[in-house]
Amino acid sequence: MNRYLLIVLIVATLYGTPAVQAAPLKVHQVTGPVRSLTERMIQIQKGQDMWQIERRPSSYLPSGIKVGSSVTVEYTMVAVRVARRGKKAGHPKAKQAHRRR
Numbered sequence: 001m002n003r004y005l006l007i008v009l010i011v012a013t014l015y016g017t018p019a020v021q022a023a024p025l026k027v028h029q030v031t032g033p034v035r036s037l038t039e040r041m042i043q044i045q046k047g048q049d050m051w052q053i054e055r056r057p058s059s060y061l062p063s064g065i066k067v068g069s070s071v072t073v074e075y076t077m078v079a080v081r082v083a084r085r086g087k088k089a090g091h092p093k094a095k096q097a098h099r100r101r
């Protein structure tokens with residue numbers, strides 16, 4: 001029984017250390033007037049650029065926000081798709097060894 005308790009204690013300690021935990025996502029901000037607002041998206045104008053940011057049901061939106069309101073939106077970046085680009089060049093020594101044959 002004591003051995004089981006010791007193992008549980010060690011595992012719990014390891015999961016509590018920062019080295020084992022994943023780093024939290026960085027939160028970014030954009031500030032500007034609202035240009036469009038729907039159930040799924042908010043569009044903010046930042047200088048000449050238009051930023052479209054997805055809204056989720058869990059996203060907090062204070063009452064009174066409407067088109068023209070100046071807001072600050074906090075967001076995180078999420079990868080939608082990752083694609084491989086081009087071929088990776090082989091090791092130069094491997095090519096030389098192949099030519100000698």
